[in-house]
Amino acid sequence: MTVTRLASIPGIGVDRVGDAADSMRDADILRLENLDTDLRPPAAALRATHQAIDDDAANSYLPFLGLPALRQAAVERVGRAAGCVYDAASECIVSAGGLAGILNVLLSILEPGDEVVLTSPTYAGLINRVRLAGGVPKFARLIPGADGWRLDLDSLADAIGPRTKAFLMMSPSMPSGYVASVDEWRAVAAHCERIGAWLVYDAAMERILFDDRKVVHPASLPGMRERTITVGAVSKEYRMIGWRVGWIVGPAEIMNDVRLASLSNVVCQVGIAMPGAAAALSSGDDGVAEAVAEWQRRRDFLLSELADLPVVRPHGGWSLLIDTRSLGIEPPxxxxxxxxxGKIAATPMTNWGPGAERYLRFVFANEPVARLRDVRERVRHALQL
Known part of the structure; x- marks a missing residue:
């Protein structure tokens, strides 16, 4: 019998598609189902990680809240984006990946039954973590258009109720590639201030922006430094998925509670991974700009090849969505x-928020254009289009 906290958590679907593709043992399968990338991490991060393996100090639980050098690098990274100054000792905790940080924050701010506003479509793992923390997810709709996604500000207002405790926003958002505009962030900020809510900002893909877009950090808006908790990680921008290192940066008043949740949950981070993460954040040559340019090339290629299909243009991130229901085919x-x-692994967006069930996701971060050359023919053959 399923315990209550798991009764409304159906999973994310990616694992099933990934397992099915793995079981076929066919190198010709295009792996578009999971957020992986073939682009290498920063060289400085690799060197520091190799050195850490031979460093006995890295084989330790300590320090529980993360290496001081990494915490300092994290607050400087967040501070540059937000135009704020943060104290590494009292306003930053290193987490075992970004999603562990998200869960620890939610455990720190939610009472059972408190509501959290998310956009939809959104990552099922974010929705599930709200539920694991005892919260109730509410949704603001993302509207697909000819030039991409926009936030429905009316549905944002409608999602707010007397028990709204937080907004959980990701920009660029996964799976859609939605990037919040300044006006959309201002609308969220106004609601936060009006009802006294937290903004939990998932910044995992913050700099993966296409078409010359610029980072807009919500803590840069008036009054939002004290309401914004930023959760980042080295997984996406720095191509360091296997390191499992993230950071939580927020006002000192909440960070002691986040510290308690962190110590009671994963306890500490991956010791041998933190030096590499610190090196990535501190390196003047992190490779992010070059990686983003390559991911944009792949996005552009897919948009061109699939132009006759109902594909919604992503403004950032690692993936795009195809409305297969409008083609008469359910995404599963x-x-x-x-x-x-077609030898294409792709994940249906079932349980990724209201309305998401009509979409299939293609991840473009893990396959070079050379391997995508016949993607339209594969789709045409498999779906008989």
């Missing part, structure tokens, strides 16, 4: 047919 069926007949 499309996923099965693409894998079986």
């Amino acid at each position: 069926e499309a996923s099965q047919r693409l894998l079986a007949h």
Whole structure:
């Protein structure tokens, strides 16, 4: 019998598609189902990680809240984006990856039954963590258009109720690639101030922006430094998925509670991974600009090849969505047919928020253009389009 806290958590679907693709043991399968990337981490991060393996001090639980050098690098990183100054000792904790940081923050701010506003579509793992923390997810709708996604400000206002405790926002958002505009951030900030809510900002992909877009950090808005908790990680921008290192940066008043949640949850971070993470954040040559340029090339190629299909243009991130329901094919069926007949692994967006169930996701971060050359023919053959 499923315990209550898991009763409304169906999973994320990516694991099932990934396992099915793995079981086929076919190198020709295009791996578009999972947020991986083939681009290498920063060289400085690799060197520091190799050195840490031979460093006995890195083989330790200590320091529980993260290496001081990494905490300092994290607050400087967040501070540059937000135009704020943060204290590394009292306003930063290193987490075992970004999502562990998100859960620890939610455990620190939510009472059972408190509501959290998210956009939809959004990552099922964020929705599930709200539920694990005892919260109730509410949704503001992202509207697809000819030039990408925009936030429905009316649905944002409608999602707010007397028990709204926080907004959990990601920009660029996964899976859609939605990037919040200044006006959209201002609308969120106004609601936060009006009702006294927290803004939990998932900044995992903050700099993965296309078409010359610029970072807009919500803590840079008037009055938002004291309401914004930023959670970042080295996984996406720095291409360091396996390191499992993230950071939580926020006002001192909440960070002691986050510290208690962190110590009671994962306890500490990966010791041998933190020096590499610190090196990535501190390096003058982190490779982010070059990586973003390559990911944009892949996005542009897919948009061109799939131009006759209902694809929504992403403004950032690692993935795009295809509305297969408008083609008369439910996304789970499309996923099965693409894998079986097109050698494409892609995840249906079932349980990724209201309305998301009509979409199939293609991740473009892990396959070079050379391997994507026949993607339209594969899709045409598998879906009989």
